[in-house]
Amino acid sequence: MYTYSEFDRDFLATRNAQFRAQVERRIAGNLTEEEFRPLRLMNGLYLQLHAYMLRVAIPYGTLNSAQMRQLAMIAEKWDKGYGHFTTRQNIQFNWPRLRDVPDILDALAEVGMHAIQTSGNCVRNVTADHFAGASADEIADPRPVAELLRQWSTDHPEFQFLPRKFKIAITGSPNDRAVTRAHDIGLRMVLQDGARGFEVIVGGGLGRTPVIGKVLAEFIPEADLLPYIEAILSTYNSYGRRDNKYKARIKIMVNELGLEEVRARVAHRFEALRAEWGGADQAILNDLRRAFAPPAFRVASTEAYEIAYKNDPVFRSFADTNLAQHWQDGYAIVTISLKAHGATPGDATSDQMRLMADLAERYGHDELRISHEQNVILPHVHKSDLPALHAALQQAGLATANIGLISDIIACPGMDYCALATARSIPVAQEIATAFEAREQDIGGLKIKISGCINACGHHHVGHIGILGLDRAGVENYQITLGGDATETAALGERAGPGFAYDQIVPAIERVIDAYLDLRQDPQEEFIKTFQRLGAQPFKDALYLTGDRANAA
């Protein structure tokens, strides 16, 4: 697996020493909060409702076991024994003390991790398909390009003060698991006449003005990608709005200038930049490709797997829901659910993190991934090891077989932690998961996503069912959107109507689900397909007891 270079290590050590001095000056009263705030945010340190919060980047969601163990250690030593994995492929620690943060950053640096560019108006942690390098449907592993982008954007002098934050997501598969259409730039690998390149999507984003990204270029050859992206950033840096924070994202620039105009301006910048780069990045990319080479796969019998699959119904259910197809024969991609029914989506205790690290080392070629859906993935497990792996996960409460089901919910921290929240998200997720546990296999594939305010960190706009928590006259109120889609067929959900009080939201979701079970053609027709076939009306009728449903009530 890729490990950071000397340059990265020196850079991190310098940054951490600087931040340590800044914290000391803040504590000594030599820096005001106004002066300190941008400095702490640059190092991933937020002040939340009850405590500080440290956000640590996990570039393209990839970790090794030593890194996972270090996260476990940090959670235990300086936090409350757990960490929260997020939709941005980050981990957040919810309870650090200001004085301890420099020590935490040093501990992270020991394993090549940091909190840089997890905040602020810069290029944020580049996110990637969590099955990258493993999935059977993939053209090629996108992570060498993701790492190239990380190196290029880290501390980039021109792009530290963009009009607003900038998020890039990348996938090497036609099946989009990285929500590329909801990012400032989304990159989808495509082949043209056998050559690799990228479809470049621009101006997607959620938040208060949700927009599905538009295709800026259908095919940019791999060798031209970095100068092309730099041309986009540079165009945005010049023409993006700085007068109004709510109009500052690139999506607004694309809407105001029009896609054609943006395309022309980017093309113009690109000509100059391509000449300047002169292919300098391609040598680096080649080295990175070697660093991301697949592990030494094992050739062995998969009989143990087949026997367990046949004889053990609990294992079979886990295999059916939590495994995905690996490109290598005999291997599987394992998704470990951090969504046990009633638990906080995305949370893992230190013990659980250590166990996952041990299992990755023992059975998974030392690799782990964090998905934007807030689960942990072991991308390379030989099928013969799956029964033992499953048994170990069961011992730690990590064997929940619910990936892609109604209880596999994305939820942002909401008003339990977040200072910007207008309502809670976590308890809503906990209650929905518990309410549907008994019938979720029957309900089948369904994505619920919950945000605690219009910033939409919980991706509610692209949930099949989205839930947005608001403050309506001093009470929590939840708006439902229906029919959103986070994949290659991305779509924004449609607002169903008036919101529901906290104690009415689970019954409301139950009415939607009951309507779906009534309306689906057969159990193979998933919720989103039924929705696409029939439209929103029958679900609205179920929610508000109108139309045909009025009499049923």
Next chain:
Amino acid sequence: MSIRFTPSVVTANDLFEGDVVYLTPQGGWSRLHAEAELFTEQAAAETALAAALAQPDRLVGAYLAPARRGPNGPEPAHFREEFRARGPSNYPHGKQAERMC
């Protein structure tokens, strides 16, 4: 018609712990909402807030939070302030763990 002043407490986060604190009638800072001073006059509340904002070496983000009189002292008058006074709802962490609410 003038908008009526909502009774309020002065609250902030502690610089070192990040924890929520409240201005007391003695001019100190308490971690307990019930020990806060409840201001019913706008002028007095704003003077107290200004004094809090002048203590950047121990506080962050002081503001006036709506509150009401209760049997054991002031109580939060908005759900956000209830959570701040108690802690998160998914774990018994924060003030509720230390029986500070």
